[in-house]
Amino acid sequence: MAPFRTQHQTNRNAAGGPSLPMMPPIIHSSEGPVMAKADTIDHGVTEAPYERGFSPYDFNGGTTLAIAGPDYAVVAADTRLSSGYEILSRNVSKLHALTDGCVLGSAGCKTDVDQLRSVLDIKQKIYHHNHRKQMSTPSVAQMLGNTLYYKRFFPYYAFNVLGGVDAEGKGAVYSYDAIGSFERTGYSATGSGQAYIIPLLDNVIGHKNRADENRDLPAEEVVEIVKDAFVTAGERDIYTGDAVEIMVITKDGIQTTTFDLKRD
Amino acid sequence: MSEITKSLNPDTKPSGFSFDNAHRNTMIEQAAMSSNAILPMATKTGTTIVGLVYKGGVVLGADTRATGGSEVAEKNCEKIHYMAPNIYCCGAGTAADTEKTTELISSQLELLRMNTGKESRVVTACTMLKRMLFRYQGHISAALVLGGCDVNGPHIYQIYPHGSTGKLPYTTMGSGSLAAMSVFETGWTEGMEEGDAVKLVQRSILAGVFNDLGSGSNCDTCVIRTDGTVQYTRGAVTPNETQPLRDAINHSDRLNMGPGTTVVLDTKFTPRKVSLEDVTVTEMET
Secondary structure, eight states: OOOOOOOOOOBBOSSSSSSOOOOOOEEEEETTTEEETTTTTEEEETTOOOSSSSOSSOOOEEEEEEEEEOOOEEEEEOOHHHHHHHESSSOOEEEOOOEEEEEEEEEEEEHHHHHHHHHHHHHHHHHHHHHSSSOHHHHHHHHHHHHHHHHHTSSSOOEEEEEEEEEESSEEEEEEOTTOEEEESSSSETTTTTTHHHHHHHHHHHOTOOSSOOOOOOOOHHHHHHHHHHHHHHBBBBBBBBEEEEEEEETEEEEEEEEOOOOO | HHHHHHSOOOOSOOOSSTTTHHHHHHHHHHHHHHHHHOOOOOOOOOOOOOEEEETTEEEEEEEOOOEETTTTEEOOOEEEEEEEEEEEEEEEBBBBHHHHHHHHHHHHHHHHHHHHHOOHHHHHHHHHHHHHHHTTOOOOOOEEEEEEEEEEEEEEEEOOTOOOOOOOOOEEESSSSEEEEEEHHHOTTTTTTTHHHHHHOOOOOOHHHHHHHOOOSSSEEEEEEEEEEEEEEEEOOOOSSSSSHTTTTTOOOOOOOOOOOSOOOOOOOOOOOGGGGOOOOOOOOO
16 A cells, blocks of 8 residues: 555645644633634634623512402402512512503513503503593503513513403403413412412312302402412412502402511 | 342442442433423422530521422421431431431441440531532532530531531521521620520521521521530421411301312212131241
């Protein structure tokens, strides 16, 4: 077999002479110096970017629920604001009255919730100026759904539940997902403690899986059921606690009560 | 080598790292990534645990909440574990890891007491724990506050999951450690009286209970004195009883499930017949 010669690859510069092999650049990222891969056109910046895994969302916790009755609606939410394992505040309201006849309860990322409320308030005000009357609850429900879908590809991290009385004075509850899908229901719960509350409401309010006689519940009794539900959620969900704010909406207006929960 | 083959070829001189489970672990990782299977979550204890040295011994304290993610798995679990008659250990991290690690070393200490005829020393427990935790390279998620009294006096050690230790006059561990340490740094002095030491430990645990979401419910304490007595108090402080909250509510009768709430589809009563035909009597031979 004939001997063969290996060709040595040497980098040739523009002048035609050999030059030193390229050293991979050192990238100084926020986590220290990193040797970048030499054969990429971006000189390795994608390997060691300055911001790693930035998330625009934070979960600030909390649970909200709403129950519709024959002539009232009850909307309730806990008042704890948290981030990670820290408590930021024990007394921040998650409920916001959009008109005299409906209340929006929102859990999730507080800054998105605040912005959503601002946007809805402004739209509601413009409607009021244009139509010389307040928005009815079903109209507010549709507006909220549209507002959420508007940000379909960078959603408001807000879990909403809308409770109020409709034009006939009957209780109305609407539940939403983060991107605006909504439905009128008899009751709803959302947020970190929803898994502990919804089964309870299914049985007690929805009268599911029980054979005893169903009856209409007065607003006062529903308020007591809501208190029991929040004590239960507070036991097992670390993000729910401190206090629960309960609003009862009737055609005569909105009444608010507060009930203290465990603070651990 | 698996558990079964190990008994056939016992390790007479075990040394170094054991890679028995390396193959199994890679299989689990691949399975988890591919089919989006939800792996069972280990219960972590969230936790606030503390220990301090006072004039007459040591005081250990712990909260009683165990979490699995954001759910409270257990409202009143025990985090102060027995190691020896004069040594107790608080554990934070994965609940199973702290439980089994302390049990293992506790049994090793008992065997050593039988072998030597002497009382266990706190440094012995510390060395056994750190050797085991280092061997597992931090995969055993157990952060411990070890405390006790021996011939050399009262001692408190802190032990991290990777195997490093610190010998300190007072220490805190767990997610609520910052809240608890702020109380300790303000209130600890050298040579405290027992009453003051216990109160300081309780206040620091309560700081964790109320300000850290990973800790909650009650405070347990354990006082180990240099004279050999131990006072382990489960629920030394219980500021989170639910009954007062429930009593303040006027309960709806919809929450009572009397007879008739659940539909009974069918009832069948089968009496159990005991026939003596199937019974054989064999006399015992002594």
